Amino acid sequence: MSTVIYPSPIFGPIHSRRLGISLGINLLPADGKFCTFDCIYCECGYNKDHRPKMKLPTREEVSEALEYRLASMKAEGVAPDVLTFAGNGEPTAHPHFPEIIDDTLALRDKYFPNAKVSVLSNSTFIHKPAVFDALNKIDNNILKLDTVDIDYIRKVDRPTGGYDVSSIIEGMKAFKGNLIIQTMFLKGTTDEGEDVDNTSDKYVLPWLEAVKEIAPRQVMIYTIDRETPDLSLKKASHEELDRIVGLLKEAGINAGASY
Template sequence: MATVIYPSPIFGPVHSRRLGVSLGINLLPADGKFCTFDCIYCECGYNKDHRPHAKLPSRKEVCEALEKKLKEMQENGPEPNVLTFAGNGEPTSHPEFAGIIDDTLMLRDRYFPEAKVSVLSNATFIHKPEVFAALNKIDNNILKLDTVDSDYIRLVDCPTGHYDVNRIIEGMKAFHGNLIVQSMFLKGKTETGVDVDNTTDRYVLPWLDVVKEIAPRQVMVYTIDRETPDHALQKATHEELDRIVALLEKAGIKASASY
């Protein structure tokens, strides 16, 4: 079973395919995973297989650990390009997320003012005013939208509660361009034999129409990079991702692909 369970609250720095030298901030426990999605491609595995027992790190613990690491990096390197909220689940689910963002921006300005602050989110909490406001403060508000097909979302992203893709889309539009859309493209079949190829026009063109409506400042398309809990999945090809990037750029939307 694929499992990459990250330390908490700070991990790395690591080299990100999309963001450069990235210092990770994990607001979930270090001993397991829980998320509002249970994606069949998640490098952290399935929720049910890695139930955490530890508590969430507190705002104070995150702030102290982050400052300690930034001091160390200031003295010994490397210089981070980005401070990235990611890890063992959905970062915006932390009840003190908004305050932690304020602390992070303050520490970034103190130690590495050129570094960007990024959040990788599945967008399930953007309807909360405090989360929405916090995401509007950061440099890279990166929100997931793998498809606009509800059946595909249930099959691949596997939301753990009620999920209305149209509500998510309207929430993304409310950022008025202050967001980056991140979309996973993959191929193959599930272990139960269901086709999950979302690189075809059947999925790409409706998704593209919605992305145009959202009007993000950038779109990041990517594919599988590590072992997945559903072992039958396959990477999208360079050519398929390049085609999607070309469609976005033709529509006037800045786009990049990570292979």
């Protein structure tokens, strides 16, 4: 099984299916994975298989590395569409995430003021006021909500601590529309043979009702694109994703799919 462990603190630029030319910012160690989820579809593999030995990059290390890369790209005439916080786990887990966001916005404005700043988060720290405030400052506050079914969440997203989906939804509603919901749809089974198809109305319709309550400015739905830790997972079809996008648009929600 192949996995992707990203360099730290800067990687890319890479081409993102959803965001365009993306310069990655990884606030987690470069030698492993650090996440409050342990998703069976994560391209970085399982937490237990990639426990880091290195420390988190410091605020100063992130800022210096980012400025060096942005200055290099400016000299090369290569402009990023977006600066994306992603990488080897949950970026908002970094203790200086809010300060790093401020540094990043200042560097973006200095070198590429037209670039967007995005954060890909599993939503587990949005209850922290400093994280909430930082996410409200950026262009693309992209928060994960794969389903509202807690049994499915425990089976597929596998939170490593306490996880209350109702609290997550309330936290998302507090952004008052200043967020993008990102949802993974997939099919197949776990390696233990448990079904993980969340494309049926059993999962889609309750999730859709929660999305309506949250009222995000956009919903991004997608399916697996790389090798996954559980080898029995399958992509959702174009038709299945298009049906879900259609339901979202019928509800007046801006939505798109990455296949």
